[in-house]
Each structure stands twice: as structure tokens, then as C-alpha cells.
Amino acid sequence: MCGITAYVGDDMAVPRVLASLKKLEYRGYDSSGIAFFENEKLNVVKSVGTIDRLEERICPREKQSHIAIGHTRWATHGKANEANAHPHLSQNKSVCVIHNGIIENYLSFKSKLTNINFYSQTDTEVFANMLDVCLNQDFSTQNVLKNLNELTKQIKGSYAFAILLSSCKNKIYFAKQKSPLILGIGKNFSMLCSDESALCEKTEKVIYLQDGDYGFIDKSQAQIFHSGKETKRKQFAFNFSANCVSKCGCEFFMEKEIKEGTQSVLATLENLQSINTRRLEREMKNSKKIFVVGCGTALHAGEVFKSVLEKECGLDVILDYASEFRYKKPNIGKDSLCIFISQSGETADTLASASFAKKKGAKCLAITNVQTSRITKICPYVLKTQAGVEVAVASTKAFMAQLAALYYLVLLFAKIYNKKITFSLKNILNLCKNGNNDENFEQIAKIAQLIKDEKSLFFVGRGLDYFMAKEGALKLKEVSYIHCEAFAGGELKHGSLSLIDENTFVVCLLTQKELINKMHANIIEMQSRGAKVILISPFCELKDKVFMFVEIRQAKSSLMPFVVSRPLQELAFLCAKEKGLNPDMPRNLAKSVTVE
Ligand code: F6R
Numbered sequence: 251m252c253g254i255t256a257y258v259g260d261d262m263a264v265p266r267v268l269a270s271l272k273k274l275e276y277r278g279y280d281s282s283g284i285a286f287f288e289n290e291k292l293n294v295v296k297s298v299g300t301i302d303r304l305e306e307r308i309c310p311r312e313k314q315s316h317i318a319i320g321h322t323r324w325a326t327h328g329k330a331n332e333a334n335a336h337p338h339l340s341q342n343k344s345v346c347v348i349h350n351g352i353i354e355n356y357l358s359f360k361s362k363l364t365n366i367n368f369y370s371q372t373d374t375e376v377f378a379n380m381l382d383v384c385l386n387q388d389f390s391t392q393n394v395l396k397n398l399n400e401l402t403k404q405i406k407g408s409y410a411f412a413i414l415l416s417s418c419k420n421k422i423y424f425a426k427q428k429s430p431l432i433l434g435i436g437k438n439f440s441m442l443c444s445d446e447s448a449l450c451e452k453t454e455k456v457i458y459l460q461d462g463d464y465g466f467i468d469k470s471q472a473q474i475f476h477s478g479k480e481t482k483r484k485q486f487a488f489n490f491s492a493n494c495v496s497k498c499g500c501e502f503f504m505e506k507e508i509k510e511g512t513q514s515v516l517a518t519l520e521n522l523q524s525i526n527t528r529r530l531e532r533e534m535k536n537s538k539k540i541f542v543v544g545c546g547t548a549l550h551a552g553e554v555f556k557s558v559l560e561k562e563c564g565l566d567v568i569l570d571y572a573s574e575f576r577y578k579k580p581n582i583g584k585d586s587l588c589i590f591i592s593q594s595g596e597t598a599d600t601l602a603s604a605s606f607a608k609k610k611g612a613k614c615l616a617i618t619n620v621q622t623s624r625i626t627k628i629c630p631y632v633l634k635t636q637a638g639v640e641v642a643v644a645s646t647k648a649f650m651a652q653l654a655a656l657y658y659l660v661l662l663f664a665k666i667y668n669k670k671i672t673f674s675l676k677n678i679l680n681l682c683k684n685g686n687n688d689e690n691f692e693q694i695a696k697i698a699q700l701i702k703d704e705k706s707l708f709f710v711g712r713g714l715d716y717f718m719a720k721e722g723a724l725k726l727k728e729v730s731y732i733h734c735e736a737f738a739g740g741e742l743k744h745g746s747l748s749l750i751d752e753n754t755f756v757v758c759l760l761t762q763k764e765l766i767n768k769m770h771a772n773i774i775e776m777q778s779r780g781a782k783v784i785l786i787s788p789f790c791e792l793k794d795k796v797f798m799f800v801e802i803r804q805a806k807s808s809l810m811p812f813v814v815s816r817p818l819q820e821l822a823f824l825c826a827k828e829k830g831l832n833p834d835m836p837r838n839l840a841k842s843v844t845v846e
Contacts, residue, residue, distance in 0.1 A: 259439020
């Protein structure tokens, strides 16, 4: 979490860094800050809130600097206020640091700095002062690199640092461990960024820094060191696609990304068909146990997979939250296939779980949307989803792409075990080619208006619909701040039915033909207690029996998650919009959860 960016070069650095921060805002947006030189003086400007608010605080004169570092924050140590916002200066203002990560042992460093009056509660301010003390007034490049190497070796935790020195107007130092940091090189400039998509469009080459790397950039070069020695890292051509980080005419990224859902399914399946999966298939065949691990929406995709694989192929799947997985001491070993699902490929708990499983000898497969992410370095097998950059914090099109990759795995398992299953690749492709299921937009907009002021909502479903109900509830609560809870239809009478009265709205999903009667009975139970049922279903025979009905297309039962995703995502989006909230940046959250 948190985004960092730095620019040194011929262009004016402050606008470059501000533009880059806007693209990194999804990583955290409770406060932000920037450091640059004004004449000979190192200057820091900070603001609580969005990058726009930071920009308003910077006067045109200050935009002239040719070197700047910037940070957008998701608070870990201390409140989201100006004092805790980055950059952080050492006490005598010689060292200025931005940081993404957590220094777990910062209190032990802090206890050694008895002469420092700290103005913030952050671990980063401690690091800035530690470095300053270690440099001992010697700001030569050689001494900075030596101390950066020695000091970072003592850090427990994760960091991507960019560092300015008040005595040096042409270099930005950096160090990286377990937090992402990418180096961009162009004609007469260099950049550092948490994420490739925030590099400026003039970037020509990209270097993916490795854990333990440190060094500096200036306008004409980057020098990278590792364990005291200069090292060369492979340079990759930079492909800038303006569209991938543009709203393409929509007001919000979430709106645009929901619309891209079916396209991301098609692109993912097209890509998977073009890759050779023979080695992976061998591992799948040799695995006696299948584990699925992820967080939030990614794990909901995993739940759908578990249900479909168990039903279609009769194979058992053990599923867990990444934050719980390794603490349960799961019985995994060489005979296990562990599937890690992560849009970003940077989620700390998922990465830790993957490393844990790998150490145990399991075959690790990552399903991720980011080819260069850290999970791809841990897992020997990677299935890349093709959702394109997902900017909005709430995952929508990436969830669809995860479903696509997971259904593809079901097809591979079916082939390996010679199982006749209820769907084919062609069925999924046709389903997604034949429209985007946006025909109910008006009805969903009416529902959003109706429920926007509710304090609490229920989502209910059975079978596959239960997992999609969980996903629908997560999406709606995440962006609209309405408390939403999902229940399996049959579970209601074991306690939760007592919550239902004549003021309760319940969103029911019913897409599984064989469950019509059972689910209808649950609907009647809820309605008898006064519930206002909003039913999302292809089965129109129930249309007149509920408070509101959203008709969706009918497809094979096992493929209905592809159909029902869109109305659930739209409902969440429209509800947030109705409430005047920014669905792209829900409060307290960030896109990449890089802390455990
Ligand atoms: C919800 C959402 C989150 C993520 C979760 C995992 O809309 O986006 O629940 O799914 O934080 O993130 P990744 O997939 O990047 O590991």
C-alpha cells in the first residue's frame, strides 16, 4: 500500500510527479506529499486527502524544479494527517524520505535516537533520522551508498525508499525490499515508481528492481547495487498505453471497468488457449490435494472454482483466506497443488502463503493480472488474466478474468481425468460474446436509488449463488458503506432470520434451476417476516412474487456466475454514485494490500 514516485530530468519534475501520483492514488489516498528543490532549498508540501488537494497547495513557481519525489499514503503508522504524510525529513533537514512498506523494528531504531524530537508517528521519519546520523555529515555518493546498504540490512519488514538529500540537487537514492519499485529510463530523465502504469509516457526502458537492490538515479543514468557491488539488471522496452489508465469517457474507473468485464473474460481465455500448459497439466495430474488461497474478491472467485470443480469433476478443493492459511499448519507437501489468486500479485498475505507452500514442496500456481508482480517470482506456474490495468479499488473486471482462468482450469482437470462436464470453452466464449448483460441497467438504477440510505442489507443465495451473494455483498459494502451480509438460503432459520423485519431489503440470487423450489421457500420465509425481496434471476415465473425483479439472461447453471457478476457490480457502483461517494476510492481502503 502507498504509492511512491520520483523524477529527475530535463522536464519540470513537480507536474511529472503529480501526474504519476494521480495514477498511483489507488494504492492509498488518505494523504500525500511531495519534495522538490526551490532554488537551492529542499521544500516539502503535504496535504490530507486527494492528490488534487496537494496540487492546489503548490504554486507555479515551485513547479520549476527538475527533481522531485512524491508519495500517496495509506496510513499504517499513525493517523492520516499532515504530520504523518510523507515525505519525511530528518531533524536537521538533510535527508528527505518517501517509503512504501513497514519497518517492523523501527522502535528499536527509535530508542537509539535519543536526541531527535520526532514530529510524526511514522517508521519512515525514524529511518530518515537513522540515515542522517549514519551519514555523519558526509553526503558523498560513496558514503550514502555504503550506509544505505548497511542500514537497510538491519531493517526487518518491507520497504521501497526514494531519498533526496538537501545537499544534492541531481540524484535520487533508492532501496527496495519486498515492496514494489520500478525504474523507468527515458531521454534525459529517470524515474522511480511503485507501479509501471505510473511511469511517464516518454519512458523508453523499464527495470524491475529486485529485493536487496539499492542505488541512485540521475537524469542520464541509473546505478544499481546489490550487497555492496554494482549490478546490471535487465532492461525491458516500455509499452505505454494511455487507454489502460484512462476512464475512456466514463466518470469513474469502476464504471469503465465493469463494462470491460466480458472483454476481460474473452481476452483471458484467448491468451490461455495460446499457451502451452503441458507441464502444468502433469503437475495437476500428479497432485493428490488441491488448495486455493486468496483474499476478498479473489477468494470469492476461488469459492466458485471449488464448487464447480467439485461438482463437475468430483475433485476436492481445500480453500482458505491467505491471512489464515499458513497459521493453520495445513497438511501440504509434494503431492499438493496450491493455487494462489491475486489481481495485483502483491497482496502480502497471499505472497507469504505462496512462499510458505513453496517451502513445503507444493506445486504453486499463481493466477494474477500483473505479469511483473512478485507472486510470479514465487510461483513456478503462472496463469495471467488479461483484464488490463484495474484502477478502481473494487475489483470487477479482474474478478471476471479470474473466473475465466479458473473455469479454464476446470476444463483442464476434466480433460486430465477424462470427465464429461456440463460446459465447454465454446459455451463460455459464446456467453461472453453475446452481449454484456447491461439490459437491466434502468431497473438496477431504480434499486440503487431505493436502497441507498439503508443501514443494512442481506444477500441470499444457494449453491453457486451463495458465493456470488458473498461477492455482491462485499462489493456493495465496500463502495457504498452500507452494512451487507450474505447468507446461504438454508442457513437463515438457524439464527439470522431473527434480523429480518418489514424494513429489511434482501437481494436474492436464483440462477440454479435445480434450486428454484428450495430458494423460493426461503424467499417466502423471509417475506412472511416482512422482507422486501429484490430477486436477480432468469426465472420470470417468480417475477410477480417478489418486491422487485431483475431479469438476467439464462445460461448453463454452472456458467451463471459470469452472468450475475455484472448486475451485482452495477448495483454497488450505482449505489455509491447515488450517495455521492467516489466508488473508485472507498474510504480506509487501497488497491494493493501490501501489509499483512
Ligand atoms: C474487493 C477487492 C479486494 C481484493 C483483495 C485481494 O473488491 O478488490 O477484496 O480482491 O484485496 O486483492 P488481490 O486480488 O490483488 O490479491
